[in-house]
Amino acid sequence: MESFKHLIDTISNPTILFTATFLIFFFIFPINDWFDKWNRRLKLYGLWSKKSMLIVTFIMVAFYIVGLSDPDFRLIMLKPDNVPISGLIYLVYFFTWLSMHQAYENDARIERGEPLDEQYDAPNDKVLVWPDLVYIEFISLILCSAFLLIWSISLPAPIEEPANPTESPNPAKAPWYFLGLQEMLVYFDPWMAGVVLPMLIIVGLMAIPYLDNERSGSGYYSFKNRKLSIGLFMFGWLVLWNMLIIVGTILRGPNWNFFGPFEYWDIHKLEALTNINFSEFVYIKWLNTGLPDNIILREIWGLLVLLGYFLILPPLLAKTALKKLFARLGSFRYSIFIVLILIALTLPMKMYLRWIFNLKYIVSIPEYFFNF
Amino acid sequence: MAEIKNKESATKDPGRRPPAALSKTKTVEPITRRSFFSWLTIGWFAFAAATGAFFTMMLRFFFPNVLFEPVQTFRAGFPDDYTVGEVDLRWKDKYGVWIIRNEEGIYVLSTVCTHLGCTPNWLVSEQKFKCPCHGSGFYKSGINFEGPAPRPLERFKITLADDGQIIVDKTIKFQQEKGQWNDPEAILSV
Numbered sequence: 001m002e003s004f005k006h007l008i009d010t011i012s013n014p015t016i017l018f019t020a021t022f023l024i025f026f027f028i029f030p031i032n033d034w035f036d037k038w039n040r041r042l043k044l045y046g047l048w049s050k051k052s053m054l055i056v057t058f059i060m061v062a063f064y065i066v067g068l069s070d071p072d073f074r075l076i077m078l079k080p081d082n083v084p085i086s087g088l089i090y091l092v093y094f095f096t097w098l099s100m101h102q103a104y105e106n107d108a109r110i111e112r113g114e115p116l117d118e119q120y121d122a123p124n125d126k127v128l129v130w131p132d133l134v135y136i137e138f139i140s141l142i143l144c145s146a147f148l149l150i151w152s153i154s155l156p157a158p159i160e161e162p163a164n165p166t167e168s169p170n171p172a173k174a175p176w177y178f179l180g181l182q183e184m185l186v187y188f189d190p191w192m193a194g195v196v197l198p199m200l201i202i203v204g205l206m207a208i209p210y211l212d213n214e215r216s217g218s219g220y221y222s223f224k225n226r227k228l229s230i231g232l233f234m235f236g237w238l239v240l241w242n243m244l245i246i247v248g249t250i251l252r253g254p255n256w257n258f259f260g261p262f263e264y265w266d267i268h269k270l271e272a273l274t275n276i277n278f279s280e281f282v283y284i285k286w287l288n289t290g291l292p293d294n295i296i297l298r299e300i301w302g303l304l305v306l307l308g309y310f311l312i313l314p315p316l317l318a319k320t321a322l323k324k325l326f327a328r329l330g331s332f333r334y335s336i337f338i339v340l341i342l343i344a345l346t347l348p349m350k351m352y353l354r355w356i357f358n359l360k361y362i363v364s365i366p367e368y369f370f371n372f
Numbered sequence: 373m374a375e376i377k378n379k380e381s382a383t384k385d386p387g388r389r390p391p392a393a394l395s396k397t398k399t400v401e402p403i404t405r406r407s408f409f410s411w412l413t414i415g416w417f418a419f420a421a422a423t424g425a426f427f428t429m430m431l432r433f434f435f436p437n438v439l440f441e442p443v444q445t446f447r448a449g450f451p452d453d454y455t456v457g458e459v460d461l462r463w464k465d466k467y468g469v470w471i472i473r474n475e476e477g478i479y480v481l482s483t484v485c486t487h488l489g490c491t492p493n494w495l496v497s498e499q500k501f502k503c504p505c506h507g508s509g510f511y512k513s514g515i516n517f518e519g520p521a522p523r524p525l526e527r528f529k530i531t532l533a534d535d536g537q538i539i540v541d542k543t544i545k546f547q548q549e550k551g552q553w554n555d556p557e558a559i560l561s562v
Contacts, residue, residue, distance in 0.1 A: 168505060170504035256503070
């Protein structure tokens, strides 16, 4: 049992956890034919069968129940703020499974030449609003209200001491739905992670209908014709949003250090995290000269990296790996699409750079509040 | 429709006086284009005035009559009250500063993290300030070295009064990244 807990704590180390996730993810949600080939070969689509759902749910519930015997795990999971996260894990899994299950079901139906699962043959081509369209919603509304009422009565919000600006709780956590953003704030300057990137998330979501001009497979659950769209969206939603929330809730402890789910929250856990900026890498580590006083000269390398990433990489990709996509989207759509994707990818990149190289900022101009 | 019906009933029975309210309907003048626009203008002005007044009130709300803030300038005892090499926590709760004495002198650090403004904790065993919100870490000097904090903690003006007491002035701050820590008032030599 102890060795099992130790194993879980070890793979909860963010470097291992995220590397494993990134490696596995696109085989489960293949974004192109190559991944799809391996998905079929490894029979990973079997994950969306009813049997798999029961097995995975059983494993998750069993893990939770067995884990609760551990006092450290219990302390984290049963904290009133964190209870929604347990629900979130099960719900996100279930609804991901449900949509993928229906998508594969529809793909199979189309292949067999049968009508879609969503097909509804209304008599006289007419549907009544009540009860046909809102009956389920109405029942759900009542059940959800009742559930929230009972929950809020039986598990009261923890009332803490009066707010005091000179005393921050340790760890000081945002509401659970913001923990992904709080995790992002660890790797970016506040105005990037707090203002620019959240805004780009919203702008990006709004842009989806304009960027995704693929007609086939639109309007019903399907996967076959929309591999890239679904794969990329699922990556952002499951990994960059939900997983960061779960990491922020369960794995972040005192002094914002990482702790395994079965690890004791030791306030004095010592982690050497001396961060340095890219300019210091270049001038002090590699060139062995001091930092130049001139800001432009100091940050020119970081700026060049960013320029290369955002201005040279997109046309390069359009000529090579993303040739087909570029042809389909056209240059305007493609530019917006690729810039949004590249910005989203800076998050995992910066996480790795921090964990592995202790790199803080690629461009760091604190004099003018610009850090990236 | 109702109006017409009533008129008819009034004419059918000439001996009876129409009700008082109904007699008024005849005197209403039709709305002309010109009067419509003048009423519309008045309406818009009234609306703008009410909205303006509302937002003025909201704006006023941002400038409270009383500010429950500690005074910005305070006396912090004598230099000998501070031990060399130690971070003094006694003014943290009241004034939001740490007073630190090293071999060179005494300086005052702000307790506001330069990342998003939480209050870091002084960890004696690790000899660093560590912020509980996003894990920024600062050396005793205030220099940031871990986590996302983009710049060092700020220092405040420190001077000696005539009676030999330390005076800390929080209205004047010194930022390392602007080269202000070399200012003679950023550190009190003793």
